[in-house]
Amino acid sequence: MKTEPIINDADHSSxxxxxxxxxxxxxxxxxxxxxxxxxxxxxxxxxxxxxxLSARAIAGLWALRVFVVLVSLMVIYTFIEQL
Numbered sequence: 001m002k003t004e005p006i007i008n009d010a011d012h013s014s015x016x017x018x019x020x021x022x023x024x025x026x027x028x029x030x031x032x033x034x035x036x037x038x039x040x041x042x043x044x045x046x047x048x049x050x051x052x053l054s055a056r057a058i059a060g061l062w063a064l065r066v067f068v069v070l071v072s073l074m075v076i077y078t079f080i081e082q083l
Contacts, residue, residue: 035043053061
């Protein structure tokens with residue numbers, strides 16, 4: 001009876017191939033990397049249109065803004081009180 005060595009699949013699956021070490025970038029990112037400085041500035045300075053949000057999303061964002069202001073005021077008050 002012949003026995004074969006047991007190969008642990010976890011060891012082979014965790015091995016990283018050299019080609020996987022190269023960063024995977026999107027095609028657009030590769031194009032932007034090769035632009036000249038003035039082309040890059042012109043491409044990145046274009047304004048982005050506002051996102052179309054639902055009323056619930058807008059209300060949630062306003063609630064988040066109010067929360068951040070209140071917590072900031074609490075932190076400032078606590079800091080001044082501890083002086």
